[in-house]
Amino acid sequence: MAKHDAGVRYGTHRVIEPKGALPQAALVIDNSLPIHPTEMLVDVQMLNVDAASFTQMKKAAGNDPDGVAALILKTVAERGKQHNPVTGSGGMLTGVVRAVGPDYDGPVDARPGDRIATLVSLSLTPLKIDAIRKVYMDRDQVAIEGYAILFSSGIGVKLPDDFSRDAALAALDVAGAPAQAYRLVKPGMDVGIIGTGKSGLLCAIATRRVLGTTGRIFGVARRQESLDHIGSFGCLDVPILADATDPVAVLEAVHRATDGRMLDVVLNTTNTPGTEMSTVMACREGGVAYYFNMATSFTAAALGAEGIGRDVTLLIGNGYVPDHARITLDLVRSDARLRAYFEDKYGKA
Numbered sequence: 136m137a138k139h140d141a142g143v144r145y146g147t148h149r150v151i152e153p154k155g156a157l158p159q160a161a162l163v164i165d166n167s168l169p170i171h172p173t174e175m176l177v178d179v180q181m182l183n184v185d186a187a188s189f190t191q192m193k194k195a196a197g198n199d200p201d202g203v204a205a206l207i208l209k210t211v212a213e214r215g216k217q218h219n220p221v222t223g224s225g226g227m228l229t230g231v232v233r234a235v236g237p238d239y240d241g242p243v244d245a246r247p248g249d250r251i252a253t254l255v256s257l258s259l260t261p262l263k264i265d266a267i268r269k270v271y272m273d274r275d276q277v278a279i280e281g282y283a284i285l286f287s288s289g290i291g292v293k294l295p296d297d298f299s300r301d302a303a304l305a306a307l308d309v310a311g312a313p314a315q316a317y318r319l320v321k322p323g324m325d326v327g328i329i330g331t332g333k334s335g336l337l338c339a340i341a342t343r344r345v346l347g348t349t350g351r352i353f354g355v356a357r358r359q360e361s362l363d364h365i366g367s368f369g370c371l372d373v374p375i376l377a378d379a380t381d382p383v384a385v386l387e388a389v390h391r392a393t394d395g396r397m398l399d400v401v402l403n404t405t406n407t408p409g410t411e412m413s414t415v416m417a418c419r420e421g422g423v424a425y426y427f428n429m430a431t432s433f434t435a436a437a438l439g440a441e442g443i444g445r446d447v448t449l450l451i452g453n454g455y456v457p458d459h460a461r462i463t464l465d466l467v468r469s470d471a472r473l474r475a476y477f478e479d480k481y482g483k484a
Contacts, residue, residue, distance in 0.1 A: 225257030
């Protein structure tokens with residue numbers, strides 16, 4: 136790479152307001168062309184909005200797809216990126232590489248014409264939307280016409296040939312969660328999973344791979360059909376019907392189910408605010424609470440754990456684990472029913 140200011144690889148040259156911020160924390164970034172020599176230009180086909188952000192926008196728009204589209208267009212027009220001003224989160228995208236700057240030295244091994252998925256948040260990715268073609272309300276995805284700019288620091292992967300584009304996008308969007316589950320879970324543990332969306336399902340299956348016939352998996356959800364869905368994949372030992380925004384109810388249910396021992400690891404994968412203390416209170420002393428949940432308040436988790444005198448390791452998932460894309464796609468590949476589920480639900484293109 137030619138010599139540039141050190142911050143350029145992280146996109147500091149595109150920050151408009153406030154000066155000195157990194158692109159993710161910035162209120163406004165520059166999404167204009169041409170690209171900098173250190174950048175990659177991508178013609179975007181699909182946005183995969185993170186679950187917390189999409190849920191918030193659906194509620195704000197009264198479950199109207201046109202309303203969700205209007206909110207996205209407004210955010211990108213004002214901020215130069217899809218950085219939800221309420222949840223602070225973004226998502227990821229797929230598209231086709233249009234150009235690669237001569238000084239680009241990032242981790243994405245792609246050339247013009249290659250299909251890629253970015254693995255960095257839309258909350259820091261310069262994005263220009265020319266048109267929104269369709270909002271998929273049932274899968275948190277938005278088909279658009281426009282472009283995005285990837286910095287040299289931004290991770291991404293070429294899309295695999297053996298998945299449909301949108302099924303791969305859906306799996307890669309939450310790739311950090313099951314990859315982290317493989318790290319945190321050890322044979323013989325009792326593991327709790329709060330949330331039954333795609334990240335919860337992948338975490339449950341990864342956890343079962345680690346536990347085998349040892350340990351148990353406890354699933355917490357407020358709807359029986361959600362527990363039945365996870366259970367149908369053979370990776371749920373103890374279903375717990377409870378609202379994770381009610382920490383006392385979760386505490387009492389887990390206490391009964393474990394004879395007071397509580398859980399070694401709790402993986403929070405919900406898209407709902409206010410579930411921090413259910414995660415903490417379900418853990419045993421010395422346990423681990425992992426939040427793969429963009430609606431999480433670190434303040435609520437930290438002060439809440441302190442307030443009840445619970446010695447719990449709090450981990451905030453950053454969505455990145457080395458080799459997480461391969462780990463997650465291989466997990467989906469390894470289970471015919473799981474793969475069919477992703478292709479049936481998300482594999483439209």
